[in-house]
Amino acid sequence: NAGVTQTPKFQVLKTGQSMTLQCAQDMNHEYMSWYRQDPGMGLRLIHYSVGAGITDQGEVPNGYNVSRSTTEDFPLRLLSAAPSQTSVYFCASSFGPSGVKQDTQYFGPGTRLTVL
Amino acid sequence: QKEVEQDPGPLSVPEGAIVSLNCTYSNSAFQYFMWYRQYSRKGPELLMYTYSSGNKEDGRFTAQVDKSSKYISLFIRDSQPSDSATYLCATKKTNAGNMLTFGGGTRLMVKP
Secondary structure, three states, rough: OOOEEOOOEEEEEOOOOOOOEEEEOOOOOOOEEEEEEEEEOOOEEEEEEEEEEEEEEEEOOOOOOEEEOOOOEEEEEEEEHHHHOEEOOOOOEEEEOOOOOOOOEOOOEEEEEEOO | OOOEEEEOOEEEOOOOOOOOEEEEOOOOOEEEEEEEEEEEOOOOOEEEEEEEEEEEEEEOOEEEEEEOOOEEEEEEOOOHHHHHEEEEEHHHHHHOOOEEEEEEEEEEEEEE
């Protein structure tokens, strides 16, 4: 199992550009999430999905779009990049809610994004 | 004000010391409590998981939840240089799916 994979590892964008951060998992997990991590802020939930075709907003969804057409993939789209979106982005997956096994979130290695 | 607060550190201790890491939270609806460990430039990994109040022990690690004071603790006994990492507490409400609320993380350095 590769676990949770994310591409690219690093990315530099100019203000106004758009891009897609890729996330894939091979553990057949129903739940997937996107977080951003900023110094001193911990991880903040951007969007999440409880299954193919089902997505919802987290704490900081503005400026980001997601879709979930398959169980394995959960891409995050930046519509028009802004310097405030400079961050480290983590994708995570889990079996589902409630209970230690179901709740354990497996995180990818992260994508470091800089917006100039 | 953030719902989960954590002292950012860094906390520097000598090898073998007992480490105490703490979080406070403000929302009494939080029922599930977790500690994640994050090594530099890596994704977090689950370290401890508890439901409601009480203690849970796993090897050198003990997680403690006091819901009356809204206080979460992680104790590390016989700390090792390999424990050097950022420790993130996380909480979740019942029926909240996979919506976790994280603290800001505490950076721990264990010196040989």
